[in-house]
Amino acid sequence: MPHIGLSRVSKQFPGGVRAVEDLDLIIPDGAFMCLLGPSGCGKTTVLRMIAGLEQPSAGEISVGGRVFDSVARGCFVPSEERGIGLVFQSYALWPHLTVRENIEFGLSVRAVPRAERHARVADVLRLLNIEPVADRYPSQISGGQQQRVALARMLVVSPQVLLLDEPLSNLDARLRLEMRAELKRIHQTLGSTIVFVTHDQLEAMTLGTEVAVMNAGRILQVGTPMDIYHRPANRFVAEFVGNPPINIVPVRGAGAGRLGASLHEFARRRLGSAADAAWWIGIRPEAVRLGGGHGEDRWVHPAQIETVLPTGPTWIAGARVLDATLFGVSFEKIAAGPASCSVRAEDLHLFAEDGSRLEAAPRPSEVGV
Amino acid sequence: MSGAIAAPRAPWRGALVYQLQRARYEPTVALGAVLLVVLAYLVVVPIGAILSDAVRVQPGDEARTGQPAGHVTAYYLWRAFGSPVSRLLLWRPLLNTCVVAIGVTLLALILGGVLAWLVVRTDLPGRKWLAPLLVVPYMMPSWTFALAWLTVFKNRAVGGPAGFLETMGISPPNWLAYGTVPIVVTLGGHYFPFAFLLLGNALRRFDSQLEESASVLGATRWTTTRRIVVPLMLPAVASAAVLTASRVLGTFGTPYILGLPVNYSVLSTSLYQSLRGGSTGVMAVLSAVIIAIGVAIVAVDSWLLREQRRFVTVGSKGAMHRRTRLRRWRIPAAALAGAAVGATVVIPLGTLTLSTIMRVPGRFEPGNFTAEFWIASRLPAFVGYPTGLLRGPGLAAAAWNSFRIVGLAALLSGALGLFVGYLAVRTQGTRLSILLRQASFLPYLVPGIAFAAAYLSLFAVRRGPIPALYGTLSLLVLALTVAYLPFASRAGIAAMMQLGREPEEAAQVCGARWWQRLWRIVAPIQRGALAAAMILPFIAGLKELSMIIMLATPGTDVLTTLSIRLQDYGYPQLANAAVLVIVALSFVVTYLGQRITGTSLASGLEG
Secondary structure, eight states: OOOEEEEEEEEEOTTSOEEEEEEEEEEOTTOEEEEEOOTTSSHHHHHHHHHTSSOOSEEEEEETTEEEEETTTTEEOOGGGSOEEEEOTTOOOOTTSOHHHHHHHHHHHTTOOHHHHHHHHHHHHHHTTOGGGTTSOGGGSOHHHHHHHHHHHHHTTOOSEEEEESTTTTSOHHHHHHHHHHHHHHHHHHOOEEEEEESOHHHHHHHOSEEEEEETTEEEEEEOHHHHHHSOSBHHHHHHSSSSOOEEEEOSSTTOOHHHHHHHHHHHHHHGGGGGGOSEEEEOGGGOEESOOOSTTEEEEEEEEEEEEEOSSOEEEEEEETTEEEEEEESSOOOSEEEEEEEEGGGOEEEOTTSBEETTSOOGGGSOO | OTTSOOOOOOHHHHHHHHHHHHHHHOTHHHHHHHHHHHHIIIIIHHHHHHHHHTTBOOTTOHHHHTSOTTOBOSHHHHHHHTSTTHIIIIIHHHHHHHHHHHHHHHHHHHHHHHHHHHHHHBOOTTHHHHHHHHHHHHHSOTTHHHHHHHHHHOOTTSOSSOOHHHHTTOOOOHHHHSSHHHHHHHHHHHHHHHHHHHHHHHHHHSOHHHHHHHHHTTOOHHHHIIIIIHHHHHHHHHHHHHHHHHHHHHOOHHHHHHHGGGTOOOHHHHHHHHHHTTOHHHHHHHHHHHHHHHHHHHHHHHHHHHHHGGGOOSOGGGOOOOOBOOGGGHHHHHHHHHHHHIIIIIHHHHHHHHHHSBSSTTOOOGGGBOSHHHHOSOOTTOTTSOSOTTTSHHHHHHHHHHHHHHHHHHHHHHHHHHHHHHHHHHTTTSHHHHHHHHHHHGGGGSOHHHHHHHHHHHHSSOBTTBOOOTTSHHHHHHHHHHHHHHHHHHHHHHHHHHHOSHHHHHHHHTTOOHHHHIIIIIHHHTHHHHHHHHHHHHHHHHHOOHHHHHHSOTTOOOHHHHHHHHHHHTOHHHHHHHHHHHHHHHHHHHHHHHHHHOSOGGGGGOO
């Protein structure tokens, strides 16, 4: 069935911009894969290459065992024969066709008989709750409805793979939440493979069965959302995923200060030889405990809470510890003033000089999630 | 099937096969390459042909040069630059062209600049309706004003009906009736809308906070103007100057009408006379000179535009546009603006209209008015056109030719322009895309009259599969199509850029093949853009004189050449009536065009 395989794929645009470098990725059948990364990291290019709208400069792309692109072997299947759906960030609805005609287009170019065409269009109109606007033009319906039409237009041809390019980024917060739920429902009903591109880590974490974090044309880590969050493969992933972002304390080199020295000394004592090679220690804000907390397995230090930012359900606090500031987040109210700051040894993420993770931090199963 | 697993090939062969497979489904690159070759042939080759004509013995000149036809010779260069007649052929016309170009440019800048400032940056009463009125002169044929001038100021130096002033007993001196002064004034009145639009747009973008910041820092008003406003406006001023000068370089009607009576010639009229005199070699040299000046002018412009990038003002979003209060100057300023409209629109059109309904020009008596020049079934004194203008078969034939030739050229130009836009946007980022844009822009560098000369020298004889086209309507259509391609392809590129690639890509992933996407998605969405890309060339073509007069045989009249011919015959009433017909058509088409495309065509006039 349609698992997607990218093997040693590179893409260089005319003008010399290298968008994707030597990328390997396998997306299993039925997965909801989120490609997550900052803008310009090459994630949309990957999506467009799978769809056949962009051609790799090198490498091989296959879906369900069928080779779509292979530069070395001279294989190419054009986009219109790939049987892949793609929902654009801008929706790209055709302004001169009604909603119904937009949806019907894919069937009519495939010469599907009229009766079947109408039945299938009616089905997706119902699936996506857009029957009432079926005879309007795209400019006459709301953004959320346009989004659904764009989706319906691709679903109607029952693609084996559905690609979504930041489809929710133009919606307001409420609609976004609804559409996320809708996408999850569609994924479960249809069971097709979905690749979803986003720069919004919350979207990736909540929707994906798997997440691939990309930066500068490379994949940095592929794994389940929990994996990505709790065992980031390197500093970039650790910093990109998580809000408020992780505290990164330099413990060696020019940036290291007294807080770094103290943490490093504790890490070496508790985590053994792996900590020797650490250049940075990362601590998620929710692991920073302000007030209370003792014990052998904890690093404890007096702190001065300087800023408190209530978000509603949580409080984010900036605490001065020695010569640096650590940010903590808590569901309990935090007040400014002196407090004791503590972190458990297993909550320390160690990163080597090149930014890669040093495997001495506790397994994710041991962390209270 | 191409998707089947194939045996590994040598890497370069694999990549080649891969690209070929792609090209089968995505013909844009191949089509772009073909189009580029066609454009090169239609644009670059004619220019090459005329440059080569300048240094080769032309048929018929064997005896004079003592060399066989086609041989390389410096004879024409010598004749134009060094011989005793060179003063007449090149040097005086060149000097006159420079004087006229500089004079017109200065006049247009001052007039356009002052009016732009009044309309955009002051509380001038009536500025809303003034803006569209001030563009009207450009919608009339360039020599309309010249005919009107002659109607009033003509003196006894030439035959035919007298001028208004002459009838009233005032005999205008030659310098006022013909030559430099009236040419500069009438062309200035025709071309100032360029300066008005360009400077107006620049002033509109100009953030008045920039001036205010300077004032807050303690600068006097004069210092602010000198140190802030002038440097920031300089690029727009330069662009307007360059555009006006290059248009004046190629203009033909006005210097022909106002210069001929006193043997005053500029490069374009000298070029025309070389053609009529059968000296194609000299014509080629003159064309080369015009092209060289045209290219130099545009080169200066693009250099200035590069300079302009240094001046991109920051934060246009929050730009403030505070209008200067004119206070007690409001009425005089309004009078000035009204006078500009009056002098460039109302008076010329009024004079022309009057001249067509008066038996004796300039005698304002009830019995002197007549409609015979329009509708009489017989005008015995007018042998060349023996009926009222509207009655004669000549007008209908010329109008039909105009519509046929210009309509076809506009249709082709618009379609080609949109296709250039499509291919340039689809191959965006590649060298092909850049070359397509450049090739379609190239005719812009060549003043129309020289471009027409180039077409004559390329297509006058049979070349390869292309038959000799001289004297055919095809040649006119082809030349006009290519000459207006820069406007059409600019509109096409803009429309395609705005549409973007995604609607077509969406159709592609839905399973539509290339021609299905083009036919069912791109073409229907771009209907409006296509109309816009056609209407602008159509309006320009209706008024076109310099190219058509070069390429049309005397037997083939269009409206513009009919008017000039009637003027040549000494029937100014009929010539003026013909120009009024062109003006009316131009207004109607512009109005319809704006209704259809929903845009202001004035915005498309900018170079």
